Amino acid sequence: MAHEIKIPEDVDLPASSLWSKLWIIGAGVGALGLVGTFATYSSNQKHIYHSYLFAFMTMLSIALGCLAFVIIQHVVRAGWSAVIRRIAENAMMTLPVFVLLFIPVYVGVHDLYHWSHAESLDDILKAKAPYLNMEFWRIRAVVYFVIWGVLAVFFYRKSTAQDDNQKDPSLTRSMWKASGVAVLLFGLSQTFASFDWLMSEQPHWYSTMFGVYYFAGSMLGAYAFMTLVAKGLQKGGLLKTAITTEHYHDLGKFLFGHTVFWAYIGFSQFFLIWYANIPEETEFFIHRLHHGWETVSYALPLVHFFIPFFFLLSRHVKRHPTGILVGAFYVMAMHILDVWWLVMPNAGGHMGEKIWIDACALLGVGGAFLAVFGFVMNRHKLIAIGDPRLEESLAHENY
């Protein structure tokens, strides 16, 4: 039981590793995906922008989830996560690049958001115009990106500075200090971004819970992403001793916990609207109960909750090398389905119509995301080697 704690050596990405080429692969896939997405622009304009928004919000959710994860680790002074935190740190460093990825959303605003046609609004939308107008929408987008960029760069710089400056406690302390305010900034920016970019697609509809719903999905995506990358790195012969069953067990618990959290938020949102049955609120679900979308709507509780719930319930599965891999992969797929279900019904078509455009968009934005992720990963150690809590994390055991 009482193993000697060894500081892992395999923490540098060797140039021979496939992972060090991830940025090229990602960039290639991304470019092809984006070309494929916009290839039929003249005939499918509206659908293409929706597909793009779906892909954008999916990858953004993962990056934001990773940012939230890093902040939370500092707020609660976590020790167990020191060996996997760098994965999330690399992923959150994609956030500044999302400014570029936002361009198509910006260009396609009139296809995506009905309220952007200021000249043809009904009375209710006119009343909302002080919030839902182009100028303010642009300013808000700038604010969100500035907040996320600053937070990501701050926590990344401090953490990587610790790599060479072994165990400098002042760096940890400054991250702790900033983390409290970071939670506040993150919470508000994340919420309003989800209102601006997702909820306002159906501008009459509103739900106070919507920001929390998107957050729940983000965390699922982030935990699944971290698990998959950790598994992948170990397959590639890296971090062999650093990340143990215990860490996967914890990631599995979080996957499980957030599956329940997502279901709780999703059910509450649906349930209150269903029970009160007020037309302006039911619009959201009515929309998703027609044109084939009812299949997804009825399937979500089963495939996004019951199946992963019972699968991840078992301690044995969470600790099983393949079990957790399957679980993370599945949860990631379900999270993508969830965002797809949020965005695509607004494109107006039948469920699954022109799904190849959606797939291309996901490859495009996903490829770009992975390219940046791979690029960042090449630049520093694969784990926060200078974290003062590293030993605690390496020796971590569940009870």
Added chain:
Amino acid sequence: MATDMTAQSYGDVNLEDPVSGRELLIRGNHDFHYVTEAVCSVAEMKLLDTPKPWVFGWMLAVSVLAFLGSLILYLIWEGVGIWGNNNPVGWGWPIVNFVFWVGIGHAGTLISAILYLFRQKWRTSINRYAEAMTIFAVICALVFPGIHVGRIWLAYWLLPLPNQMDMWVNFRSPLLWDVFAVGTYFTVSLLFWFTGLVPDFATLRDRAQHKVAQVLYGIVAMGWRGSQRHWNHYEKAYQIMACFSAPLVLSVHTVVSFDFAVSQLPGWHTTIFPPYFVAGAIFSGFAMVQTLVIPARAWLGLKHIVTIKHIENMNKIILLTGSLVGYAYTMEFFMAWYSGNEYEGFTFINRMFGPYWWAYWIMMSCNVFSPQFYWFKKLRTNITFSFILSIFVNIGMWFERFVITVTSLANDFLISSWDYFVPTWVDISMFIGSFGLFFTLFLLFVRFFPVIAIAEAKSVMPEADPHYHPPHDDHPAPAAAASA
């Protein structure tokens, strides 16, 4: 009482968070036996030696409880007309009190279950108080809907019992979900609490000097003998109960929020209600734990077991949940405007500047503004300040429920049916009376129960680790090293 005064005052010393390693949860260099002594000494005090303040306090609580009892009799005799409830405010103080107490009842299971699942070991010093508080608070909560049914002798109609009229309850009604949610919560909390108490009752049994105490503690300890084969099942059971209690806590206040939110009333019907109610409940629950623990740790001589670190941690949770509540208020407000629904918009403006503006601003200043002081470590680690602020939070959370319930009902869709709600003396006295019930039970608990989870507190001490090596091998035990 514990006499180790240096260790005592050491508990109030504010230490910097260590960057690597963890701060000792129990301050000072103590062995296991010391923990047993420190916790048991209160419960083992002779009846006649009971401190005067306790006797006085308990008698006061009992007389307030007796007052509540006579008010309930009066209510049953006269009917609910003696309350201030009117038309349209059919839900007045009783529901406000109900939600207030149920909310307080959340911190206990939260500390026991959720902090346990998150491996927050500091919980061991405070979980027992908090669990006891939960159970007593839920009892207080259950009183109000119980007497609100009017014909109290028919209260069993709440349950789905077969009857000669062949009628069944309506499972589509949120009020019935409440019966199940609160009932389940009470039962599960009680079982969870009892399970945690069994090993500590065994400690009291094994140390009992008096035959009566030995027999009584012996019965509730059920013959626990610390067997490893039992611990094996026990730890699993505790873990499972924690896993179930965590979502259960969330579900209870979620269901309470459904009572309001499934309606179409502006200010009640909003989708963020479930998590917002839960955050508020945790917020008020932790505030109540602070209110109870801060004096108790001083009077019972447990300052080195419930240290400033514990208080600071709880203050951080108060800051977090207070801000979450603030987030929910913001979302509600924003959406009231964003919805474009004039009734929604009016309700929120009316809350701020309408006839109940004072209640609204008490709520805002106590719940959202006051916890913001805890951004400063100096204030988080100031014991007097923490105590005062916890009382403000308690007040604020009561007013939150008042604002939600009364403002929405008093000024609803139809202007001709508006009315102003004024509580009667019975309303006010019953609320005060519920504190009598709460403190009667709580003081009994403090006097006769192990107020700290002894076995658990020992298990988080460094020497509980089977691979622990004492710092100096020439000393047999760390305690000896400390006294040398």
Added chain:
Amino acid sequence: MAKPPRTWGLLAQYESAADIYKACEKVRDAGYSKWDAHTPFPVHGLDKAMGDKPSPLPWMVLGGGLTGGTFAMSFMIWVNAFDYPLNIGGKPLASVPAFIPVTFELTVLFSVFACFFGLWFLCRLPQLFHPAFANKAFARVTDDKFFIIIEAADSKFDKSNTRTLLEQTGATLIEEVED
């Protein structure tokens, strides 16, 4: 009528968690089966040192939970849609979403019942009397001392050999427990 006292087992006392941990490994390796360690708090990893099997409790709880959930949902559908159908608020008679809160609560309730009663069943408690309680030293098992008891009923039990084994494990006190 008092029976002459019989040896029920041998009790050995240890001073620390580390000591009993090592002692348990030795007793386990010596091949005893009817023996037990007694500690004031759960010692982390002692189940492995004793070679104890994982608790079957989770399966009982799963059974309880499934029973509770299935019972709740089917009972509510039967009550509100079949036995006493009544249109309230225009909601469907079998309003599955509206039945979810109670289904959840009863799932939890039944699971926790299964867990609570299962726990005491597996421990065979309450059992107010146990031979070890007669031993004066054993009273500190709930305070700060650690014990191993090897039962005389064990096939490998032999008064002197077992005592020697316990002595080798660093016990600070070895006494006979009488029936």
